[in-house]
Each structure stands twice: as C-alpha cells, then as structure tokens.
Amino acid sequence: MAEPVLRCRGLGKVYRDGSREVEVLRNVELTLDAGERLAIVGASGSGKSTLLNLLGGLDPPSSGSVEVAGQSVDGMSEKARCRWRNRHLGFVYQFHHLLAEFDAAENVAMPLLIGGVARSEALKRAGEMLERVGLGARLDHRPAALSGGERQRVAIARALVASPGCVLMDEPTGNLDPASAERVLALIDDLGREQAAFIIVTHDPAIAARMHRTLVLEEGHLVEMHG
Numbered sequence: 001m002a003e004p005v006l007r008c009r010g011l012g013k014v015y016r017d018g019s020r021e022v023e024v025l026r027n028v029e030l031t032l033d034a035g036e037r038l039a040i041v042g043a044s045g046s047g048k049s050t051l052l053n054l055l056g057g058l059d060p061p062s063s064g065s066v067e068v069a070g071q072s073v074d075g076m077s078e079k080a081r082c083r084w085r086n087r088h089l090g091f092v093y094q095f096h097h098l099l100a101e102f103d104a105a106e107n108v109a110m111p112l113l114i115g116g117v118a119r120s121e122a123l124k125r126a127g128e129m130l131e132r133v134g135l136g137a138r139l140d141h142r143p144a145a146l147s148g149g150e151r152q153r154v155a156i157a158r159a160l161v162a163s164p165g166c167v168l169m170d171e172p173t174g175n176l177d178p179a180s181a182e183r184v185l186a187l188i189d190d191l192g193r194e195q196a197a198f199i200i201v202t203h204d205p206a207i208a209a210r211m212h213r214t215l216v217l218e219e220g221h222l223v224e225m226h227g
C-alpha cells in the first residue's frame with residue numbers, strides 16, 4: 001500500500017502564557033493520502049492555524065508526532081527541517097507572504113533556488129508555473145504592483161512549483177473578493193487533480209464542499225464532519 005503523504009499521531013499543543021496554560025489541540029490523529037484534498041473547519045480560535053503550523057513543522061507540538069513522506073520532524077536540526085519542508089511541503093497563507101523586493105518570477109522560483117536548482121532553470125520553471133496560473137504577463141511585477149487576487153495566485157504558483165507531495169493552505173481566499181476567490185479555487189481544483197494532496201483551512205462551507213473530506217476542530221479534537 002502507498003505510504004500516506006502526511007500522518008500525525010497523538011498531536012497536542014499547549015500554549016503557556018505566564019502562569020496560564022491553554023490546551024488548543026488534544027490527541028489529534030490525521031492521515032492524508034496522496035492526491036487527497038481535505039478541508040479543516042472550526043470556529044474562530046478552535047486551533048486551525050495552530051494545527052497547520054504543527055503539520056508544516058513551523059511550530060513544535062507539545063506532544064505527539066508529525067510525519068511527512070514517512071519522515072518525522074522530531075529531533076531534526078533547524079537546517080534539516082527547512083530542507084525537509086522545502087522538499088515536501090508547499091504553503092499558502094491568508095496573506096500571501098511574498099517577498100516585496102523580488103518580482104513574481106523570482107518569488108515563485110524561491111523554493112527551487114533553495115533546493116539547489118540553477119537560477120536560469122528555476123526562473124524558466126517559475127515562468128511556466130505563472131503562465132499556468134494566468135500570470136504569464138506579470139513575471140517581472142513586484143508584489144506591490146499586483147492585485148490581491150494576483151498575489152494569491154503567485155503564492156499558489158510558489159507553493160506548487162517544486163511539486164511538493166502536500167500543500168497546506170490557511171484561508172487562501174479569506175482576503176479576496178468573490179470573483180478573485182473563485183479564480184483561486186478553480187486553480188486549486190485544476191492543479192490539485194494533477195499532483196499534490198491539499199489541506200485547506202477555511203471558514204467557508206462552500207469551499208469545504210469542494211474537497212474530498214471535511215474535518216472539524218472542536219474542543220481540541222479533530223473529528224469527521226457529519227451532515
């Protein structure tokens with residue numbers, strides 16, 4: 001049987017704020033198969049962003065483990081973790097997090113450059129990816145010269161350019177008008193069919209309905225959504 005793209009076991013997160021402890025995640029179990037598209041929903045403050053940060057190795061869990069492509073992040077050095085993240089994961093955040101001083105093609109090329117691909121090849125592949133997201137005419141525009149929807153499409157191109165097994169998205173359309181949001185979602189449908197598994201955090205039931213499976217975070221537990 002094929003190995004899952006991502007698996008977490010007994011995942012827990014407690015934030016300590018002075019003498020106060022907030023237990024945000026409790027014993028979260030999740031298995032994501034290749035090509036699977038999963039929505040995570042839950043009330044504001046239920047821990048969705050926290051979970052995504054743990055899954056992406058951006059923040060350490062208080063308990064439990066995360067494995068991506070069969071490899072656990074536990075105990076990795078910072079450098080090894082960055083390499084692991086760059087190789088296996090793509091990220092799309094609510095706010096694009098593009099680098100202001102680089103143009104669209106350079107931003108998209110970044111995961112390839114970090115992964116050791118030569119600059120000319122990286123920029124060529126970035127250009128092809130931007131073409132695919134409908135931004136072939138914007139390669140040399142810096143983020144400030146792009147609309148919100150265009151920036152988000154650049155961020156999606158960047159997340160996918162190195163063909164990661166898994167893409168983590170935190171409210172990727174939360175910040176967009178309905179027409180731009182639809183364009184971004186159509187792109188996720190399209191690109192998702194071809195390659196990566198996706199986990200998308202969303203408040204929007206209509207977006208969740210487009211995924212294969214929806215899980216809800218409730219009182220720290222991740223459970224199947226019913227009805």
Ligand SMILES: Nc1ncnc2c1ncn2[C@@H]1O[C@H](COP(=O)(O)OP(=O)(O)OP(=O)(O)O)[C@@H](O)[C@H]1O
Nearest residue numbers: 015016017022024043044045046047048049050051
């Ligand atoms: N660094 C931190 N220190 C202390 N508490 C935190 C920290 N980060 C998040 N929290 C708390 O953890 C809980 C979960 O936050 P998180 O941002 O993961 O929720 P969310 O479901 O993504 O919310 P939203 O939908 O509003 O973005 C919240 O109660 C928040 O206040």
